Amino acid sequence: MGKKGRHISLDISRDLITNSKPCPAQINFKDLEYSIAIKNSISNDSGKFMENLSLKFLPKNKDESKKKIILDRITGSFTPGRLTAIMGPSGSGKTSLLNLLSGRVSSGKVEGNIWLNGRSADSGSLGLVSRFISQEDVMMSTMTVREVVEMAIKFRVDGITQDEINVRANEAITTLELEKCQNTLIGDTIAKGISGGERKRTSIAMEMATDSSILFLDEPTSGLDMYTSALVVKLLRFISRSGQTVVSVIHQPSSDIFKLFDDIVLLSEGQIIYFGPQKQLVDYFSKLGFQCPNYTNPADFVFTDVLNLNEAELEKMKAEKFSGSKADYKFLKISSLAESWKSSEQCGAIKEMVESPILDPLNESNFTSSVDSSSSNIVGNRDRIL
Numbered sequence: 001m002g003k004k005g006r007h008i009s010l011d012i013s014r015d016l017i018t019n020s021k022p023c024p025a026q027i028n029f030k031d032l033e034y035s036i037a038i039k040n041s042i043s044n045d046s047g048k049f050m051e052n053l054s055l056k057f058l059p060k061n062k063d064e065s066k067k068k069i070i071l072d073r074i075t076g077s078f079t080p081g082r083l084t085a086i087m088g089p090s091g092s093g094k095t096s097l098l099n100l101l102s103g104r105v106s107s108g109k110v111e112g113n114i115w116l117n118g119r120s121a122d123s124g125s126l127g128l129v130s131r132f133i134s135q136e137d138v139m140m141s142t143m144t145v146r147e148v149v150e151m152a153i154k155f156r157v158d159g160i161t162q163d164e165i166n167v168r169a170n171e172a173i174t175t176l177e178l179e180k181c182q183n184t185l186i187g188d189t190i191a192k193g194i195s196g197g198e199r200k201r202t203s204i205a206m207e208m209a210t211d212s213s214i215l216f217l218d219e220p221t222s223g224l225d226m227y228t229s230a231l232v233v234k235l236l237r238f239i240s241r242s243g244q245t246v247v248s249v250i251h252q253p254s255s256d257i258f259k260l261f262d263d264i265v266l267l268s269e270g271q272i273i274y275f276g277p278q279k280q281l282v283d284y285f286s287k288l289g290f291q292c293p294n295y296t297n298p299a300d301f302v303f304t305d306v307l308n309l310n311e312a313e314l315e316k317m318k319a320e321k322f323s324g325s326k327a328d329y330k331f332l333k334i335s336s337l338a339e340s341w342k343s344s345e346q347c348g349a350i351k352e353m354v355e356s357p358i359l360d361p362l363n364e365s366n367f368t369s370s371v372d373s374s375s376s377n378i379v380g381n382r383d384r385i386l
């Protein structure tokens with residue numbers, strides 16, 4: 001049978017994941033604002049809608065620097081055992097949110113609160129409790145796929161024997177269908193090694209085989225075919241079921257992939273448009289007057305009808321003789337959707353979760369070590385902090 005028709009089996013040996021149950025970690029944030037200073041290059045007479053455009057400029061004075069708000073006082077909760085997708089147009093703040101919550105932001109100004117299991121979290125603790133798989137996952141180019149997976153296990157799982165390492169590495173490699181390239185060098189732009197898709201799967205295999213309480217991924221399916229994308233997201237769902245908190249930025253998923261997520265966060269212009277169960281998203285927008293047509297992928301519907309101007313809205317804009325541009329009109333729509341979200345029942349439920357967090361203590365077993373591959377050194381964060 002061809003790949004498309006193949007059933008993706010997730011009958012993975014439980015040894016791989018459940019024997020190494022991570023300690024649950026819930027990450028909550030409230031009124032989180034992330035902004036950066038930018039040089040003022042726009043005159044004050046650039047049009048009355050200028051301040052509404054996607055870059056939100058809050059002028060200090062005419063010639064000085066202003067700030068660009070990347071995340072606009074957002075509140076949310078990521079819970080253990082659930083798989084969440086962060087979706088939104090390019091530039092909406094998805095990667096910035098992941099960076100903030102994994103303690104990877106070094107520039108700009110952060111306001112608001114982040115808590116781990118109810119305790120105030122700084123970037124150090126966020127970095128220790130979570131793992132981050134980036135769009136440009138960095139690995140050591142001179143090592144093979146099997147070597148990097150084994151290395152990740154060795155340095156992130158305490159007191160593991162070589163036999164256990166072999167079992168975990170085999171499982172991860174088989175599950176992600178990396179057998180054929182397991183002895184191929186990772187490579188780099190100069191010395192070509194494994195393909196882009198194999199690289200992504202290797203980075204997930206490295207993660208699968210280790211324990212961490214929170215896993216963040218930035219577009220783990222970009223560059224992968226439909227079959228492999230579905231395989232990867234099914235694996236993330238499986239990983240989440242072992243008690244990990246799994247949060248992934250995802251770019252326009254197919255309907256089948258969309259349905260694998262428990263929760264969806266929709267961002268636009270750094271604001272939350274929706275944050276809640278995937279199964280309730282269509283109903284939420286239908287109550288706001290946006291009907292998802294039958295047999296339409298809800299992810300496509302959200303991008304075309306909700307986050308963009310639909311036909312009816314373009315007509316309305318003309319009829320109203322709106323004096324600004326389409327971008328201005330769209331900005332007003334997004335602001336109104338963000339206001340609707342803030343006054344929704346679902347937003348109230350999220351706020352309640354933030355106010356009554358899981359209070360399990362965070363202990364050493366929540367903390368993972370990291371592989372600092374950019375400098376080819378293995379860095380034990382645990383050693384640095386504890």
Ligand SMILES: Nc1ncnc2c1ncn2[C@@H]1O[C@H](COP(=O)(O)OP(=O)(O)OP(=O)(O)O)[C@@H](O)[C@H]1O
Nearest residue numbers: 036070088089090091092093094095096097107108
């Ligand atoms: N350190 C920074 N300095 C200047 N601008 C920044 C910085 N970090 C983020 N931005 C800007 O903030 C906005 C959000 O960026 P971010 O990378 O979070 O978006 P995104 O939703 O992940 O986009 P994409 O889907 O294109 O990756 C963008 O306009 C980006 O240019």
